[in-house]
Amino acid sequence: MRRRTLRFFFILFLLTAFLPGGASSQEDELLKHPRDMKFPPLSFQPPKASRTVLDNGMVVYLLENPELPLIRLSALIRTGSIQDPPNRSGLARVTAAVMRNGGAEGRPFKEINETLENLAAEVEFSMGTESASGYLFARKEDFARVLPIFADLLMWPAFDSEQLDLVKKAEIEAIRRQNDNPEEIAYREFRRALYRGNPRGQIPTVETIEKIQREDLIVFHRRFFHPTTIYLGVSGDFKKEEMTAALERTFGTWDRSFIEIPSIAFPSPQEEKAIFYAPKDIPSSTILLGHVSLPQKHPDYFSFKILNFILGGGGFNSRLIQEIRSNRGLAYNVGSFYSGRVGYGVFGALCQTKAESTHRVISLLYEIIQGMKKNPPRPEEIDWAKKTLINQFIFSFSSSAAVVGQQMRLEYDGLPEDYLEKYQERVAAVTAEDLQRVAREHLHPGKSVLVVVGKEEGFEKPLSSFGAVNRIELKSAP
Incomplete structure (x- = not known):
């Protein structure tokens, strides 16, 4: 029995060692970085309620x-x-x-x-x-x-x-x-x-x-x-x-009634930079910078979504985290967000840093956001962002309750019936030229709201170096 087992493993070794594409090719595949591994395109059809x-x-x-x-x-x-x-x-x-x-x-x-x-x-x-x-x-x-x-x-x-x-x-x-x-x-x-x-x-x-x-x-x-x-x-x-x-x-006992929901105007974009400072006696600063952005129905919605992902919404590979956290060690928490809503959207970047690095971090936020216009996303960044967003989309259907919730929200927001079916296609269709144009047309760090919470006495330079500052007094409620 033992001799038969040894013979089996010897034959298996010969097959893997000398057949084309044997052990060496398998080892090479295992040693690849996950970002370099190739997979067939995902095929996914969202379930429907x-x-x-x-x-x-x-x-x-x-x-x-x-x-x-x-x-x-x-x-x-x-x-x-x-x-x-x-x-x-x-x-x-x-x-x-x-x-x-x-x-x-x-x-x-x-x-x-x-x-x-x-x-x-x-x-x-x-x-x-x-x-x-x-x-x-x-x-x-x-x-x-x-x-x-x-x-x-x-x-x-x-x-x-x-x-x-x-x-x-x-x-x-x-x-x-x-x-x-x-x-x-x-x-x-x-x-x-x-x-x-x-x-x-x-x-x-x-x-x-x-x-x-x-x-x-x-x-x-x-x-x-x-x-x-x-x-x-x-x-x-x-x-x-x-x-x-x-x-x-x-x-059934709840009678049908047609009512008109009062229409609420959508927020209007900022015309110029606005800076707000809330003094708080703490050793760190919380910085929030952003502006009104594109609604979900806008033709550039998917392009801006990918742009934000590359800028700071995509985690450790995004530009804000790479530069401010990984390269300079100025923050633990930094990133950007974008939410396309009905009639309007919101774009912003958040960072928490030491008081003494507040001015440098604010300067970097303005610089990196503005830099998306001068240094458009590279092909590898675009490929990474599109693949990740498509994968995340698939996992948003992890339960039957999630499927039902998605369809309810679509109708509530007045989005097209084929929105979910076309989602992957629309993400994949975004080009480098689209991203460069969208960055140029829809990123406005110079017309944004900047809010800083912290102790200005610890900042290396005053906030007024960025423009006029509106002071917020954090009064205790009675």
Whole structure:
């Protein structure tokens, strides 16, 4: 037996050692750097959920997945904190919180909490800037009990006064602590400056939260929560026909109503450089630099997305990280971001550095961003960025819930039906000439908002060397 085994390995050695492309070629392949390895092009067709419309006009996306006996339902609601009245900033977020915690008509909040806890189910609501959302998560066997709870909270919230008081106290406490984190300060003041004069730049205060009354929540809910302003997505272990019938029964009492959502103007681009300084007695500085950019529907959206990836959105191989962190050791956290939204977009770069290197880092941020126009992306950078973005896109469909969420968002944002199908093709079609033109036309470091949080006494040069400085006083909330 032992002799037969030795003979087998001897023959195997001869085959791998002397056949063309044997051991040496395999060893060469293993020793290659991952960036130099070649793979066949990825072929991926995004999965699709089925779309239906309930009798009352509510749009529903359904995707069956019997792998586990679980069901997840999500809701996307056409509202957001941009609809806050100026003297009630924070109302939208408070409304969403009390919707969940304040019970529903005929369902006390304590009873709801006990039921969900006993069933290990989840129901939540939240409010973003330009949309609200909700979700339900339950075992298949419990879904019939949990769905009516979710529906009643969505349609007929009770807005319990005691729960409203608790939510307001929590919001006020968060406002009182809002100056603890320098990065949160930078983003808040960046948003305020970027969206000057626009509801997107409204920041809740203790005074605006204290003014909110139960009647305000009722009015807000009646104004924005209707079947025709809501998209539902359901994924998990169910049959499409049975789920559609269950949703019709559950939401059928909610009458169709056509309402006009108030139109909010999009933010306008900065006409000149604006510098803001928030003094904080800390040994480091947080720097945020950016401007209003391209919306998602813009023809140059994909080109700008790739450009940002190469500049600083792509991690360790991006230019900002390579130069500021790896080559100069001036920062641990540095990078750029770009978000294309409906009607507008936001581009920015963030860096956290020592106080004494603040001026150098700001200079480098301006220089490297401006340098994208003079030193366009190299072929290897373009190839890396396009391949990575396509790979990331594929992994965004990792679950049936993610698939449903993608399609809901497409319709909510008014994007073309073939957007997901054409995504990889549009990324691959971007050329070096496109990137050079987009950098020239759409990167504007000289017309950007710069926010710096830190201790200027420790800076090697004053911020005024970059232009006029607007000082932000970080006052403690009462």
